[in-house]
Amino acid sequence: MTAPRTMAPWVADWPATAAVLAGEAGQLDPLAVLHANRVIACTPAGRERGVLPGLRKREAQSRCPELVVVAADEARDAVFFEPVLAAVEQVAAGVMVLRAGACGFAARGPAAYFGGETVVAEKIIERVATETGVEAQIGVADGTFAALLAARAGQVVEPGGTPGFLAALPVAALGRPVLADLLQRLGVNTLGEFAALPSSDVLARFGTDGALAHRLAAGRDDRPLEVRQPPTDLSVSETFDEPIxxxxxxAFAARTLAxxxxxxxxGHGLAATRLEIGVVTADGQELSRVWRHDGLLSAQAIADRTRWQLEGWLTRRQLTAGITTLTLTPQGVLHQGGLQPGLWGEPGADRDRAHRAMHRVQGLLGPDSVQVGVLSGGRDPQHLVTAVPFGDERAPARPAGPWPAALPAPxxxxxxxxxxxDLLDADGTPVGISARLAMTGPPARLEVGDxxxxxxxxxGPWPVVERWWxxxxxxxxxxxxxxTDDGVxxxxxxTGGRWFVVGRFD
Incomplete structure (x- = not known):
């Protein structure tokens, strides 16, 4: 069975390209992306100075002292690849993401519509360059695996020619380093030599993963494409003829847009847990604020938060001119049944009223005007609670632990x-602690002010040493x-030769 014709747009050294798009370096600067202290991608300027994937960080910097080094970031790669996918989808439908920097789609439909695979490839390269400024290459072959390898050479493999195209490639092209190393030690150096082995022997010696790699090497990649679903634009916006x-x-505009x-x-069976409110004023000023909510945002909740935010901006004179554009963007989107209620059940009217009052105070006085405590890690009781603005993500300032030498409960x-x-002994002499944790005298009196x-x-005593370096x-x-004698x-x-009260027990 012949694998379906597949086209695979590919961007060389995508992690480095994404880092440049993120502003980590200029277009012409040498930049390298590192993972596990080794270069995994670099810009053309870095390659011109001898920086290549696989080099250690020190070796790369010795070849190019001005090299900009950034850490690998899969989230960054995925976020900045989204515009490239959107550009490809303007020409072809049913795009599958192979990984950040590479995608694929069935070639039959676009080729029939535009008049050939070469024409489609040229249109996609042009559209990606125009929309994103990224230079892409496209490979066409029978199957996704071969098309991706052909993209590295910018090659169109004729129908039926995929096995011959793959035969000369090294086994490292399989993307399985352990298997490739084992094959090379057995004297199998190319995909053609690997494909020539009997399938039953490959399955018995290398297992299921080796058998799948054997099919790919022979050009029998018949896996169906997993079509990507483009994200739906859920934001709503309103432009006003007269600045507000x-x-x-x-308030009226907020309710209508909410x-x-x-x-x-x-309509999409979705709900949001966060809301981004953005405005543009008549003189071009842009402001935005994200509101979080403990639960699903209803129409009333969206309207209230939008009204409170606009009221805060207008009454606090943070806007330099009237509002001409109002945009509401949902975040934390999930299916309606995807959020469990709290231990107390669904929020009640009393709780909603309290939340609305606190959100209104935030809208007038700023997000830090209402704060809640979140349990955090730490050694001292003062560090066990982090104050965060009400409605924001309740993230502690310090991880839960473990924290050696932390104060034990209760x-x-x-x-x-x-x-x-003042902690004094029976003679009225201040009590001190020696370097060996010996007390200069037994505590007898405590004086706090009057x-x-x-x-x-x-x-005690118990020593505490933090960040000694x-x-x-x-x-x-x-x-x-x-x-003390009064039960306290x-x-x-x-610390520093002075005693302090840091906590009181019940």
Missing amino acids: ERVDVA VKLHERLA YPALTVADQPV RRARVVSWW DAEAGRRGVRLQVQ ALLLFL
């Missing part, structure tokens, strides 16, 4: 911002827990 400068007019956005999402019920305290209490028991951010100290238990911290 009043809050009541903005209903339109909600209907568009519902934690203080109340944390204090380093309140100075308050004096007798220490009846204590636990950083002279500015590093910290050394000692913890001590004490209990405190957490003390000694």
Whole structure:
């Protein structure tokens, strides 16, 4: 069975091209993308200076001292490849993403429509260059695997000629380094030599993956194309003839556009958990703000957040002129049934009212005016909570751990911002801690401002050493827990020769 004719647009060194498009370097600058301390892609300027894939970072920089080095980023590669895919889809339908930098589609339809495979290839190369400024190459062959290899040479393989085209290529072209190394040690150096082996022997010796590679080497790539579904543009926008400068007019526009956005999402069976609100003013100023929501955004929720944001911009005089364009873009889009309710069930009216009030305060005073606490990692009780703006992603400032020498539970019920305290022994001498963690005397009294209490028991001391390698951010100290005669238990911290109260236990 002959593999279907496939066309494969391909961009050489795509990770490097994506890094340039992301602004990591200029178009003519030498740039290399590294993974595991080795070059995996570089720009033409880097190749001219001797930088090649496979080189270690130090070797690459010795060949080109001005080399710009960036880390591999699959997300960056995928994001900046999207415009290339969109340009290809203007000429051909049913595009499949092979990987970031390469795609494929069935050649039969476009070739019949435009009058030949060569014509289609020229149109796609021109469209990609015009739309994105990227130089692409196209390969045409029987099957996706052969078409992608042909793209590296910019070659159109005639129908039925794929096995002959593949036969001369090295086994490294399979993209399976372990298998290729084993084949070379067995004396099999080309795809033609590998394809000549009996299929049953290949399956018995190399397993299922080797058998699949054997079919590819023989040009029997009959896997169907997995057609990509282009992302739907769900954003809605409205342009106003008269610039909006009043809050009541903005509120009316917000409600109308919110209903339109909600209907568009519902028509696709979708809902959003985040909303980006963007405006353009009469003098060209652009502002945007992303609102997060604990749940699915209803039409009322979209309208409220849009109105609050516009009211905040207008009343705080952040806009230099009236609003001429309002755009609502849904983010965090998921299917209607894709979000589980909280432990308390669906949000109730009381909770929605409270959320609306807090969002309105944020719209008037800024996102940092209402904050919530998020449990974080850390060694001290002051670091165990991160304050984030209400509605934003509840991401802790520090990972959960493990944190060696962290204060064990139970934690203080109340944390204090380093309140100075005097810890004295029975003679009134300040209690200190030696380098060997020996106390200069047993604690007897505690003086905090005008308050004096007798220490009846204590636990510790425990040393704390953080970021010892950083002279500015590093910290050394000692913890001590004490209990006074009035039943109060405190957490003390000694640093720089001074005691501080950092927490109080219930």
